[in-house]
Amino acid sequence: MRGEGARGRRSNRGGKQAGRKLRSQGRDARAPRAAALRLLSTMTQAEIKLCSLLLQEHFGEIVEKIGVHLIRTGSQPLRVIAHDTGTSLDQVKKALCVLIQHNLVIYQVHKRGVVEYEAQCSRVLHMLRYPRYIYTAKTLYSDTGELIVEELLLNGKMTMSAVVKKVADRLTETMEDGKTMDYAEVSNTFVRLADTHFVQRCPFVPATENSDPGPPPPAPTLVINEKDMYLVPKLSLIGKGKRRRSSDEDATGEPKAKRPKHIADNKEPIPDDGIYWQANLDRFHQHFRDQGIVSAVANRMDQTSSEIVRTMLRMSEITTPSNAPFTQPLSSNEIFRSLPVGYNISKQVLDQYLTLLADDPLEFVGKSGDSGGGMYVINLHKALGSLATATLESVVQERFGSRCARIFRLVLQKKHLEQKQVEDFAMIPAKEAKDMLYKMLSENFISLQEIPKTPDHAPSRTFYLYTVNILSAARMLLHRCYKSIANLIERRQFETKENKRLLEKSQRVEAIIASMQATGAEEAQLQEIEEMITAPERQQLETLKRNVNKLDASEIQVDETIFLLESYIESTMKRQ
Amino acid sequence: MAGNKGRGRAAYTFNIEAVGFSRGEKLPDVVLKPPPLFPDTDYKPVPLRTGEGEDYMLALKQELRETMKRMPYFMETPEEKQDIERYSKRYMKVYKEEWVPDWRRLPREMMPTKKCKKAGHKSKKAKVTGQGTSLTNPADVLKKIEELEKRGDGEKSDEENEEKEGSKEKSKEGDDDEEDDAAEQEEYDEEEQEEENDYINSYFEDGDDFGADSDDNMDEATY
Numbered sequence: 001m002r003g004e005g006a007r008g009r010r011s012n013r014g015g016k017q018a019g020r021k022l023r024s025q026g027r028d029a030r031a032p033r034a035a036a037l038r039l040l041s042t043m044t045q046a047e048i049k050l051c052s053l054l055l056q057e058h059f060g061e062i063v064e065k066i067g068v069h070l071i072r073t074g075s076q077p078l079r080v081i082a083h084d085t086g087t088s089l090d091q092v093k094k095a096l097c098v099l100i101q102h103n104l105v106i107y108q109v110h111k112r113g114v115v116e117y118e119a120q121c122s123r124v125l126h127m128l129r130y131p132r133y134i135y136t137a138k139t140l141y142s143d144t145g146e147l148i149v150e151e152l153l154l155n156g157k158m159t160m161s162a163v164v165k166k167v168a169d170r171l172t173e174t175m176e177d178g179k180t181m182d183y184a185e186v187s188n189t190f191v192r193l194a195d196t197h198f199v200q201r202c203p204f205v206p207a208t209e210n211s212d213p214g215p216p217p218p219a220p221t222l223v224i225n226e227k228d229m230y231l232v233p234k235l236s237l238i239g240k241g242k243r244r245r246s247s248d249e250d251a252t253g254e255p256k257a258k259r260p261k262h263i264a265d266n267k268e269p270i271p272d273d274g275i276y277w278q279a280n281l282d283r284f285h286q287h288f289r290d291q292g293i294v295s296a297v298a299n300r301m302d303q304t305s306s307e308i309v310r311t312m313l314r315m316s317e318i319t320t321p322s323n324a325p326f327t328q329p330l331s332s333n334e335i336f337r338s339l340p341v342g343y344n345i346s347k348q349v350l351d352q353y354l355t356l357l358a359d360d361p362l363e364f365v366g367k368s369g370d371s372g373g374g375m376y377v378i379n380l381h382k383a384l385g386s387l388a389t390a391t392l393e394s395v396v397q398e399r400f401g402s403r404c405a406r407i408f409r410l411v412l413q414k415k416h417l418e419q420k421q422v423e424d425f426a427m428i429p430a431k432e433a434k435d436m437l438y439k440m441l442s443e444n445f446i447s448l449q450e451i452p453k454t455p456d457h458a459p460s461r462t463f464y465l466y467t468v469n470i471l472s473a474a475r476m477l478l479h480r481c482y483k484s485i486a487n488l489i490e491r492r493q494f495e496t497k498e499n500k501r502l503l504e505k506s507q508r509v510e511a512i513i514a515s516m517q518a519t520g521a522e523e524a525q526l527q528e529i530e531e532m533i534t535a536p537e538r539q540q541l542e543t544l545k546r547n548v549n550k551l552d553a554s555e556i557q558v559d560e561t562i563f564l565l566e567s568y569i570e571s572t573m574k575r576q
Numbered sequence: 577m578a579g580n581k582g583r584g585r586a587a588y589t590f591n592i593e594a595v596g597f598s599r600g601e602k603l604p605d606v607v608l609k610p611p612p613l614f615p616d617t618d619y620k621p622v623p624l625r626t627g628e629g630e631d632y633m634l635a636l637k638q639e640l641r642e643t644m645k646r647m648p649y650f651m652e653t654p655e656e657k658q659d660i661e662r663y664s665k666r667y668m669k670v671y672k673e674e675w676v677p678d679w680r681r682l683p684r685e686m687m688p689t690k691k692c693k694k695a696g697h698k699s700k701k702a703k704v705t706g707q708g709t710s711l712t713n714p715a716d717v718l719k720k721i722e723e724l725e726k727r728g729d730g731e732k733s734d735e736e737n738e739e740k741e742g743s744k745e746k747s748k749e750g751d752d753d754e755e756d757d758a759a760e761q762e763e764y765d766e767e768e769q770e771e772e773n774d775y776i777n778s779y780f781e782d783g784d785d786f787g788a789d790s791d792d793n794m795d796e797a798t799y
Contacts, residue, residue, distance in 0.1 A: 057641060057644070058644045058649075058650070059644070059649055059650055059651060060650045060651040060652055060653065061651075061653050062651045062653060063649075063651050078685055090688060091651070093685075093686050093688065094651060095651060096686060097677045097682060097686055098649045098651065100681075100682060100686075101649065101677060102649065107683055109683075115683040115685060130636075130637075130640055131633045131634075131636040131637040131640060132633060134636050134640075135629065135632055135633045135636060138632075139629075150640075154640075154643060154644070154647060155647075155649075156649075205680050205681055218683055218684050218685065219682070219683030219684065219685075220680060220681060220682075220683075222681070274678070274680065276678075276681075398619055398621070398622055399617075399619060400618070400619070401618065401619060548638075549634060550624070552634055552637050552638060553624050553626075553630060553634050554624060555637070556630070556633050556634065556637060557624055557625060557630075
């Protein structure tokens with residue numbers, strides 16, 4: 001939901017995405033997002049397909065229809081959406097509310113008060129990464145952090161008090177009887193998440209004076225106050241998490257289905273009313289990137305050097321914007337002071353390590369000056385480039401074999417090579433080498449550059465140079481990844497659909513068993529019900545579960561490649 | 577294909593040996609069909625990474641998928657009715673929490689409008705109950721019909737006038753009326769929510785005077 005007002009808009013409505021021109025209106029906070037949008041404004045069919053599947057899985061078919069329509073057409077006013085999708089106005093409104101709530105659609109007021117809605121395609125694709133965000137929060141801030149981020153992702157945006165209450169309730173439910181989770185503890189974790197920028201405030205609606213003449217605007221203008229982005233409101237949240245059982249009589253607990261809501265709502269004014277928080281996905285991406293760099297350094301050199309790089313990254317986490325090509329320069333003295341306590345290396349050894357890192361041809365670490373015992377930066381752009389190239393290399397190796405990978409690396413290293421040179425340098429028989437080259441050429445991993453000696457482009461008088469265009473190869477691979485994930489999801493849905501009856505049956509049986517256990521049924525009775533699922537059925541369920549698990553795990557892991565490639569492409573585009 | 581050999585080679589403007597075909601070698605057949613849907617791969621995919629983190633993320637992913645379906649944001653398409661109501665369905669029914677969007681953050685047109693329907697709702701109900709009592713006695717019914725015939729359209733217009741006056745009074749009354757409205761809304765809510773917790777049903781103001789005191793009526797519309 002960031003950057004509503006400053007979003008540019010399309011001049012020609014109804015055309016394809018390619019024609020979209022975005023113009024940022026110069027408010028600094030919004031410029032990065034506008035730039036990111038420019039990169040991702042052209043959606044391929046594969047991306048749209050993936051968006052559609054994701055929206056459908058998360059919000060159901062109606063939201064999917066509206067969302068995909070917006071992705072295809074760009075920004076549109078309400079009535080046009082309703083008309084074009086053949087959906088009732090009420091359903092469109094509801095779907096848009098859902099999409100806006102989850103920061104997947106933004107709106108903007110145009111001339112004559114028409115409000116146009118626009119989908120945030122890249123944001124939709126990030127829904128794939130939700131499990132990873134949540135897991136990261138768990139590793140950094142344990143269960144409380146995990147639940148906070150999970151709640152924020154599930155609800156799109158929430159007030160801090162709502163998050164704290166919900167998380168405390170959920171944690172209390174998992175605890176033993178008699179123990180409860182204190183609001184203050186959850187609150188503390190929330191503050192830490194905000195301090196490290198993993199959660200941030202949503203743009204807010206500025207308070208309008210009532211003296212304002214004329215009718216109210218058709219839509220509120222949301223503004224970002226950069227100062228307060230990570231400022232946690234001072235709340236005195238006193239209380240403890242409640243278990244669902246006891247909350248039935250308690251008004252502040254979970255609302256029951258038919259309870260009139262006024263009672264719960266009017267009881268106490270919400271202290272941080274209107275201050276909404278969201279998970280800061282860019283910050284998570286920064287964390288993923290840093291982790292990738294650290295583990296790459298560990299693989300290339302050793303544990304100690306990776307620890308040094310980790311320290312440098314941690315020191316510049318908050319000071320360096322997530323899309324900067326370099327971290328802030330750090331002196332070796334500063335780095336020495338900030339090394340984790342358990343790390344007993346002398347200043348001398350550190351300096352040697354830093355020199356070694358700076359000399360490394362991959363240039364993860366660069367030396368930017370000599371003051372303060374040597375100033376060092378981490379070249380984030382280069383690091384992402386190396387990671388993307390390594391990904392490409394390993395994909396070539398796994399798809400075409402190690403000899404193809406040899407040719408690929410050769411072309412990468414020498415930049416431009418003629419066919420004959422490739423054969424010679426790779427030391428692969430000419431015929432095979434040609435075969436491999438053409439295979440990679442046809443799969444777009446390698447590209448061909450023509451250099452005619454004469455203006456007529458006669459083939460006999462033309463140099464044909466093979467080269468690897470990393471950016472376009474990365475794009476191609478990214479596109480394939482989108483396709484694979486869409487295929488994985490479709491396959492998973494197909495598997496589930498094929499076994500729908502069986503799944504429903506097992507769910508029914510489980511539900512019955514659970515309810516009987518609650519009422520204290522005998523063991524024999526339970527067993528009888530359990531036997532309603534026959535052995536072959538059980539086997540089929542096992543197979544299904546295994547397949548679904550495999551497909552799900554693949555989705556998560558393909559997304560890691562997607563993340564790497566996206567980051568590389570984004571960082572490269574910014575430098576051009 | 578034979579044409580490609582021997583003399584046919586003249587058709588190429590470049591030296592065919594450069595592409596890797598020796599003199600006199602047969603060129604590959606022209607492919608006229610699309611590539612197979614599941615082509616044989618030369619290399620088997622590497623196994624997926626496994627580990628504690630991976631397992632946990634997998635569990636998270638599957639749990640998230642289930643949870644999303646139970647969130648109020650998940651818009652279900654109306655399900656076709658099953659002929660038999662399953663007993664076990666009762667166990668599987670999920671109560672979705674209600675979701676009240678923060679209207680202050682949304683464009684005004686997002687708010688469900690239901691002024692006219694709402695106004696009509698009450699008078700219709702009153703009429704229905706009125707008729708209900710009069711219809712209990714068949715004799716009364718006949719009398720009533722006769723009466724109605726005599727009076728003809730006159731009564732109808734009377735009723736309309738009354739309604740109009742009523743609505744005027746309503747708007748004059750201002751603040752007091754809002755409380756009434758709220759009370760009205762409560763009973764109305766209960767009734768409507770028995771059915772599906774639908775969007776339009778529970779909203780009663782149109783958005784015009786909304787900006788001023790949004791807090792009062794904001795809670796009424798639920799998704």
